[in-house]
Amino acid sequence: MKMTKLVILIVMIALALFLVLPNLSWAADDGAGVYKAKCAMCHGVDLAGKPAAKIPSLVSDDAKKATDADLTDMIANGGKDKKAMHAFANKGVSADQVKMVIAYIRDAQKK
Numbered sequence: 027m028k029m030t031k032l033v034i035l036i037v038m039i040a041l042a043l044f045l046v047l048p049n050l051s052w053a054a055d056d057g058a059g060v061y062k063a064k065c066a067m068c069h070g071v072d073l074a075g076k077p078a079a080k081i082p083s084l085v086s087d088d089a090k091k092a093t094d095a096d097l098t099d100m101i102a103n104g105g106k107d108k109k110a111m112h113a114f115a116n117k118g119v120s121a122d123q124v125k126m127v128i129a130y131i132r133d134a135q136k137k
């Protein structure tokens with residue numbers, strides 16, 4: 027009897043972890059997730075930007091010409107002008123996540 031309770035407890039814990047963990051990490055684990063969570067509301071799910079709101083496309087020729095260093099600075103620090111809506115280094119986006127999101131943008135630029 028005791029043993030059965032223990033087994034049930036372990037199964038419950040495993041199930042709870044299984045349900046909770048993907049929800050904790052979905053936004054942070056890959057470039058697409060970071061983009062969806064932090065960028066898509068402005069730059070659009072298709073990365074095309076919103077011309078009417080002066081939000082640039084990330085798949086334009088200009089964006090393709092920007093170096094990875096330019097993009098990193100733009101995303102992490104807001105670029106030369108220190109744009110406040112960027113500066114994601116201060117908003118919980120790690121250097122690794124910036125790299126992943128740039129890889130995601132580069133991928134989209136090839137399509």
Ligand code: HEC
Nearest residue numbers: 064065068069080081082088089097100101109111114127
């Ligand atoms: C609050 C809206 C907003 C969010 C959120 C946002 N951006 Fe931007 N982004 C802008 C605006 C507006 C500009 C244009 C800034 C300018 O040049 O004055 C811009 C410019 C850029 C540029 C430079 C493009 C170019 O051609 O000059 C890059 C790259 C970029 N954003 C990437 C990102 C990434 C990656 C994220 C998510 C981590 C993100 N942005 C989140 C609004 C946003």
